[in-house]
Amino acid sequence: MKRNVIVGQSGGPTAVINASLYGVVYEALNREDACGTVYGMINGIEGFLNDQVMDMEPLERSGELELIRTTPGSYLGSCRYKLPEDLNDEVYPKLFDKFAQYGIGYFFYIGGNDSMDTVSKLSRYAKRTGSDIHFMGIPKTIDNDLVCTDHTPGFGSAAKYVASTVREIAVDASVYDNKKSVTIVEIMGRHAGWLTAASVLARKFENDNPVLIYLPEVAFDPEKFIADVGAALEKMPNLVVCISEGINDGKGTFICELESSVGVDTFGHKMLTGSGKYLENLVKERLGVKVRSVELNVCQRCSSAMLSGTDQKEAIASGAYGVKCAIEGATGKMIGFSRLPGEDYRIDYTMEDVDQICNQEKTVPAEWITGNGSDIGEGFIEYARPLIQGEVKVPTENGLPKFAYRK
């Protein structure tokens, strides 16, 4: 029996969340034996509650679906809507009435922790009420912090962007190599330092930039930081230091919050300038050298210029695999990645219990953090290197990348 399909995106966008969307839609449209209409929900479950849905099939005919593969951001729009913990809440029957109204048999949600929480609740509610709708999670996050999977789609491309950009910043910083300078690069990651750790991939040889790397996993001591920077400047004139936005004192205070205790803007508001800016001022004050801070900002998650071919391929495959598994009867699962042993990088796609994933956070293992908390070791490099391999040609128009837009 054919049943309709609905797919949504949730949480922050990545460079390949649309590749996962492509994977789900392409596979579902090609499984005419099992799938009827393929719907996209606009702005996730929140939009769906307001009947914001679109038919995805015309996109395949128009060629737009191909373009979605290389378009960053969330084509369907996103939301940050948390379903109530209480499964007796009235939103659940409302949602399931809507599922019935659209004839939904398969539900796919592409996202991170919070999105897996949504999948978990919907599948638990379905089990309780005897609904036979299949709920599947497709992983996505540049933070790479989902448990039960080797890595997540979105991380590889963000890591490739971070590593290549840090390499370029290091080149830029080195042109006045007759004068000492420090460049501090602030990289996304509140609680997990995976993306900041990826900056180590920019290093070409021992003692090359970035020389110092700090993750939120290790308590950050500004005094030790200044000592580290001072010592490194003895060895090379132009230092590049990478830090996670989430570096903290180990007791719950972010370094960027230290700033706000003093800085006040023209409106009397606390200034929240970020950890990089704070450390820039600290280095200027304490070491008196030329210093600059660079916040990589949203470009880390939305740049299409540094799509990892491996990441894009896996994002598509995980979406398609989710459809296959759902049709075969799976529900309440997230697609996971399992790395196979051996010299060459290979992965198997797995199904993981979504209840085990939501609201958990995977941090960088302590043994991969070296240099007394100021460096990243070979273990991480071996782990991350395969994930940034391969280039993707993004279609261009008039000299600029051409993206797909919802009409």
Added chain:
Amino acid sequence: MKRNVIVGQSGGPTAVINASLYGVVYEALNREDACGTVYGMINGIEGFLNDQVMDMEPLERSGELELIRTTPGSYLGSCRYKLPEDLNDEVYPKLFDKFAQYGIGYFFYIGGNDSMDTVSKLSRYAKRTGSDIHFMGIPKTIDNDLVCTDHTPGFGSAAKYVASTVREIAVDASVYDNKKSVTIVEIMGRHAGWLTAASVLARKFENDNPVLIYLPEVAFDPEKFIADVGAALEKMPNLVVCISEGINDGKGTFICELESSVGVDTFGHKMLTGSGKYLENLVKERLGVKVRSVELNVCQRCSSAMLSGTDQKEAIASGAYGVKCAIEGATGKMIGFSRLPGEDYRIDYTMEDVDQICNQEKTVPAEWITGNGSDIGEGFIEYARPLIQGEVKVPTENGLPKFAYRK
């Protein structure tokens, strides 16, 4: 008679300043009729004074020269060294003794205003003393602010980076399109708004993002800005606004300096956070909507991911043309670009008097600034569009761009 060649780079790096270096070196190495040894000066004229020179010929044999074409930053290193105004200063005979020592007949300096000032002074000193060394300037600056030329190498690639990145930021900002938001993008340019103006190329249709664009050429009024943003938010939920770092009140005060009058960091220093951060706080205070500021920072000038094919080609050609002209007897000139009339974009390379160029600044014409100072018109778009055309494949190694490094 064969005479030796020396080439240097000066000022801030760009994505194609090394393409110009390639052009000079490649052409000089291939003009065995006129050119002897081809030297590179390390860290510009400042390094040259300390005998920091390298022989460029081995780079051609090793293949490194090819790699230099797509390497951002200044391969030879840079300096910000201003020669004394007084041509009687002792540095001039010292320099010319060194030129004699290295058998220099042709001197090429790749840079912006300040570098042209160096070429001007050296050629004037040569004229005064009867030296027959040929001094040539090869233009370079992402700021596009050199006079006597249609545009400058470096601008096209930076413009392509800015336009594509702003387009990606707009995609990123639009994913929560059920909530109002403002994203302020701060773009390089202290006095001339060319690069900020290039953000208009990201726009795909009327009223598309970036909706508002502010250049330093027009006096900036924070009250009008807030009114502009408020009005634009009525028409679309997710607004992207682009501003030059150098926006000012028209009376010499930068907007970013307003901030510093109140913000003080933990060390009692004035906070210099930038115009974007200032306006972020202003929008938050006055309009109460979600707001974020993004500073594109050094990536604008050092990203190899968005090299313009046109820009790279012209950078190489201007370097090579400089060599041809010098061999034919020119001195005290900068290579300029003259756009030919007609539908299709074509340029002629010209020779401009370097004395007319140094210490001048070309700003964006008033007639290209529209929307009562908050937008960029069709005139600029027609001017800039050809400069960002064409993609360049950068060699990769292990998933990252592979660059040339001085040993």
